[in-house]
Amino acid sequence: MRFCVRCGKDVEEVIDGLCTECFLDGRKLLSLPHHVDLQMCTNCGEFRIRNAWVPVSRPQAAEDVAIEHLSAIREAEVLEVAAEAEELDENNYLVHVRALLEVSDVTLDAEDETVVRVKNTVCKRCSRYLGNYYESIIQIRTRRKDLPPRLRREVLGRIDGQVAAQAKNNRNIFISKIEDVPGGVDVYLSSIQLGKAIAKVLSDAYSAESKEAFKLVGQTRDGQDMFRITYLVRLPDFHVGDIVRYAGGLHLLSRIFASGGRITALADFRDRNLKHTEMEGLEVVLGADELIDAVVVSRSETEIQILHPTTYETIDLVVPAGTPAAETAKVANIDGTILFVPERM
Secondary structure (H helix, E strand, O other), X not given: OXXXXXXXXXXXXXXXXXXXXXXXXXXXOEXXXXXXXXXXXXXXXXXXXXXXXXXXXXXHHHXXXXXXXXXXXXXXXXXXXXXXXXEEEOOEEEEEEEEEEEEOOEEEEEEEEEEEEEEEEOOHHHHHHHOOOOOEEEEEEXXXXXXXHHHHHHHHXXXXXHHHHHHOOOOOOOEEEEEEEOOEEEEEEOOHHHHHHHHHHHHHHHOOEEEEEEEEEEEOOOOOEEEEEEEEEEEOXXXXXXXXXXXXXXXXXXXXXXXXXXXXXXXXXXXEEEEHHHHOOOEEEEOHHHOEEEEEEXXXXXXXXXXXXXXXXXXXXXXXXXXXXXXXXXXXXXXXXXXXXXXXX
């Protein structure tokens, strides 16, 4: 048994020599400011809490920012905290905070409340986005005079996918603008690293030529040079799914990867891997969107019989072993000759 040095009462536990009643007398364990301002971005709707912008509801943001400004006496260790927000109006919340504290091995309950005021602002990311801020440009071009609409959609879809994936972990990642220009499209990006990553993805996916150019645009406050980088990605004439001529034979371009690609001979369906430098020798004979769906009349293990796409005569075509059964088959009409086109693997 111990005793309180102030009131002399015998007690089981003391805090700094005082019983719980004497220790708490005139002492406030928790404290909150009279009011707390909560910043909300009017563009993205996120709230600034603990120096970060987070997508939460207004009541949750009010509770979180109140807890952020909570302070306890120096002798106390905060074990648990809970908050409850009561809406006074659209931009003001009364937040009641309760906490479980430990002081000199004694567990105590404490509470306080504050008014959280929602203040409109614009976060740094949205300020940059609305101001068309960019650090890099991806210039998509082809060796032709224009960028076909289908290819444009496909490339921009890949860029969107890359940006969305990186933006999950970095809210400062975004596309500033997309601008159609003669011969292609320019994509303005919020970071140099993002532009570099996308240029590599496109170069690998299309076996494309990639170049970069730097431009000095100023200096930071600490004197560091600031650059913008333009990445030129020049797409080749060929794309996956095209029928190409290589070494005198007709092939399906079935794969493209970073080090080269894979072609499938339409004569015997044998695959061949090409190095990146060998890809330059490909001549496009028929685009993937020019292939025809022909009606299959009958089939065996290594042959199918189809209706000619224009004359509707029956034609026998050799197919690779293991070709799945289907009501139609992809064929290429090249100079009047019908060729079976296998599925890309």
